[in-house]
Amino acid sequence: MTIAYLEAIRLALGESLDEDPRVFLYGQDIAGAFGGAFKVTKGIAERHQDRVLNSPISEDAMAGIAIGAALEGMRPVIEFQFADFATIAFNQFVNHAATIHWRTGRSCPFVARLPVGGTPGGGPFHSQMPESWLSHHPGLVVVAPATVADAYFMLKDAIACLDPVMFCEHKYLYYHLKADFDKTRAEHLPLGAAAIRRGGGDCTIISYSGMVHEALRAAEILSRDHDLDCEVIDLRCLRPLDTETILNSVARTGRVVVATESWPFGGVAAEVLALVSSEGFSHLDAPPRRLCALDTPIPFHPDLFAAHHPDAERIADVVLETMAF
Amino acid sequence: MTIAYLEAIRLALGESLDEDPRVFLYGQDIAGAFGGAFKVTKGIAERHQDRVLNSPISEDAMAGIAIGAALEGMRPVIEFQFADFATIAFNQFVNHAATIHWRTGRSCPFVARLPVGGTPGGGPFHSQMPESWLSHHPGLVVVAPATVADAYFMLKDAIACLDPVMFCEHKYLYYHLKADFDKTRAEHLPLGAAAIRRGGGDCTIISYSGMVHEALRAAEILSRDHDLDCEVIDLRCLRPLDTETILNSVARTGRVVVATESWPFGGVAAEVLALVSSEGFSHLDAPPRRLCALDTPIPFHPDLFAAHHPDAERIADVVLETMAF
């Protein structure tokens, strides 16, 4: 069966509602026949009218409500219309949800679904990646699926997880990414594991979310045009990081390029570079490099957006520079 | 004249109010004889009753008001009672203040004073360092003075700066740090420059804010007990980073340890490691290392706090490990 990334999310949500009476969905415009700004809950909302509720435009309260319901034994899944609006819930996330387990020993299991990432014409406030500011404070799990199967399995694992999970789903992939999908497939990676999407010994390209597909394209370009064999790691889970998979790969390749569509400063790419340089130093044959979005707000005009946003060609260029070191 | 770090801030604020009718102060409990939770505005508030105003407990509005007043030609300085409460203003800071110049070409000059950092017994919500989540988004200047003179000069420079400046002032230094202070001193470093607080050729210790004093103590221990000559860099300005001073120092020493009291993941320490490993790789004789706070909320009990918080002895240990590489 071929389904889109968004359909995989819908499937996981629908099944969770079907199977687990503790699960409810809360967010703006998700209820009824409308089914959400991106139509993720379309169909399933009508099947579960009592557990798919529209919220007011009150993101701080949405997060607080998720915390409270989680403490009372529910498994809330809250939808932000765009990840950009999760800034309003920042305090509840980092100061409240993230601290409950450590302070009280109680777990606070909920999922915040965050439509992330850029699309041409989206502009500064509908395109952002929130994973950097969500992952600095200890206590939140931050994941960013890049594939159809991950969208499904990781969402189910996120709902099962005892910690608050920030589920970053990429808007561009919603309808653009389609894949054969077999949900009965027995083994899938656990929530916290990175995936090696392509094996290779020359250079490790590390990425997550939408940028994984550019990383894979870059690896193809490099293979086709430069006879280079790149390993592509999809981090999947950003907090906690699968440091083992990263360091093992770098030990094999000696070279690493991290590609993200976030801003560079203090982002996950910086964290990965800090990791490989401090803990994998002896393996490095060349400086670890990062390629991120340009360091300005995200531009509205598609031409500016294209220049702002890393792509396969530019990733390949950085790999070539790394190889030439 | 010997004054405390807090008095230097008060002096800078008072003079700014005296000299520049565009400056006004806005924040909780700063007005009148009371003069703020930490007494920073004590004395000066009474002298400038019309331009030192108490705000409601509305941090988002405080930030929005600063933006609006800045756009109308004022130079607002807003005080957060604790930096921990600036999470509430996160959206106005990163989505509004930070984007105005790039979107419209207009500048948005205001200062947000953020009392940061841990003290024993402060607990999870009165001890945090906000610089990581303030510096990821492009558009905000983030500074963190560590000395009495910097508290004064950097605050004046921050008020003069055309961009929104997040002024992170360390609560522990408020009264604990006293120094001889001569405000007529002709030359002081510009806002964006890092300071070399101690020269040395063996290893570069990079720090900022309260942790600079631990870094200096560590350098002394290492000199006294291990005959090591460490260079200590006080970053002063975190966003933008003075990459030149950092890279030049590492080029001389070949070794670097970054010490901060923030959490490790995606923090400024990670950014510095990413910088030195990607751009100063050939200079490195050992893995760059970071020593940050432990990766949990900040504990209340002083014994737990002491274990959570890096100190000179632990910085010295990491330097020794680096030297032994």
Next chain:
Amino acid sequence: MKPQPQKLPSIASPKASDPASINDLRVRHLRWMILARALDDRMCKLKAQNLVPGSVFTGRGQEAFSAAGGMLLRPGDVFAPLIRDQAGRLAFGETIIDVVRTCMGKRTSSMRGRDGNIHRGNIDLGLLPMISHLGAMVSVVVGMLMARRFQGKLVGNDLCVGMASIGDGGMNAGALHEAVNAAAVEKLPMVLLVANNQVAYSTFNDRTYACKDLVDRAAGYGFNGQSCDGTDAAACLAAIGDAVARARRGEGPQMVVATLLRLAGHGLHDPADYITPELKSRFGDCIQLDSNTLKIQGVLSEQDIERLWEDARTLISAAVEQAQTEPDPDPGQETWNAYAEPDLKKVRT
């Protein structure tokens, strides 16, 4: 690039006491409503022609309320519009050409292609470029008014006014609450226009608030509150006119809540089939209603009204034609720098 004021057939500024001038006011009001509707319609067409990169939102059905707000302001006032305020924006001084340029993402637009569509603004004119986060603009207006007070400009009994728009949905954002409360504490000449169009995107009022009427919130903030029928042009002018006059006289913050219906989807992409025929039947179209009234009252003839539409379309077409010839932004010429002071290592003198 400063936007050029558009040339509209001039109608003298009326005095409220003069009955003839009331008609002038009503005619100007209708003209802004029509211009906004025609411009919104044209933007929808441009989007269909693939000439607009981002989303298109229209103010269909809300023109009477929005235009009244913008018209009753004057140079030196501040206006923070939202996504359905094409009418108010134009009436306050936004140029047609900037609307078209911004929506097309042109380098010549006030946002230079960096930001688009409804995020445009012109701070020099007092027209704030909104960020998307609902409620966030209101405290900025508070800050602007406080600045003017500090500067000694808020004295006398003919104060400048800060106006901000919000919807039934945005009224529930924490940012809105904090800002409105701060305006009240500071007793500022702020006018909050609440367009209760029954829905926030697809969510009806019963899921966004539970008071009887949003105007009930005014007393809780210490605002003077009043309601009006947002489909009735004269009622909008009267209510906002009164609120603005009170604010100018120094009577402090004002809230005007209009009841009306969004007569389109949330954005152009939204068929809005959740709006039932029953609901639709309860609300008229302010432009149709006002046109009829003015005809019945003998203020305008059918031809006059037709001419207002034609004039509007002519102005818009000219702007579209011009904008289409203008350059897109060039990534290679961008500085890609978010700071007003990119070099902080320069010594300050």
Next chain:
Amino acid sequence: MKPQPQKLPSIASPKASDPASINDLRVRHLRWMILARALDDRMCKLKAQNLVPGSVFTGRGQEAFSAAGGMLLRPGDVFAPLIRDQAGRLAFGETIIDVVRTCMGKRTSSMRGRDGNIHRGNIDLGLLPMISHLGAMVSVVVGMLMARRFQGKLVGNDLCVGMASIGDGGMNAGALHEAVNAAAVEKLPMVLLVANNQVAYSTFNDRTYACKDLVDRAAGYGFNGQSCDGTDAAACLAAIGDAVARARRGEGPQMVVATLLRLAGHGLHDPADYITPELKSRFGDCIQLDSNTLKIQGVLSEQDIERLWEDARTLISAAVEQAQTEPDPDPGQETWNAYAEPDLKKVRT
């Protein structure tokens, strides 16, 4: 470690209809007030003795209102207290020993020394451990009540209740607004206790809000609102009693605003010299007032009241003595892990 319920001289639970039981209620109320005051006083002493690492905040002057709130709850309800709610916390079931342990940062406390003082709580009891950010706890109560509704526990006409405290200052936090509005939309049995003690830290009401009375906000949210004299114990019991009864009957969210004065500094460190003698003269001390009333009404004698104080001090001293023998947290034994599931690479089954 589950906190032990403290042993207090048992006074049978009264029925509201029974005049004798009203006295019982009043006596129990005074007892909680006295216990809280004595405990607050003792915490101040312990701080002076350097036995408390963090700040000390007291509920001095607010005991009548707070205790009434806590008393009128029952097991199965939810309570989100703030920094001046020692009385309400005790009445709802917080143990004295946990107060002492938490303030001392003991390993045995409910927060295990990780968090301290007024941030303590016990989620199993429905007593929420507050974070510092004012307003943040209210939406959590909303979520807890929604959970109970999903679980089928919010049926009938004797519902469980979620109570949350807020001050005149905290009422202006955006988080509070969003949470209160959400409670109203969901028509939940939530009771918001607003202790208007005239100041937020050092800031008087004229700088924090501009409505005539904070109860004016109730209508704007769709809450039922009522006011009471927070220094009058019987009035507090009556107003909160009515609000809780309405909430239990399914009449939806309730707001009770008490007028009173904070009779101490913001925290122990604050001499509060900004509170003028004139202001002080306008407010009585609820405990003194209530003690007098109960004496005049012949419900309690001077000795009875003395005994309440003595009993309170005895209980507190026992708790302090015990807590002092208990271990501090040991950094070496801490796991230093913020996650309930530290190993996410484990395959989920």
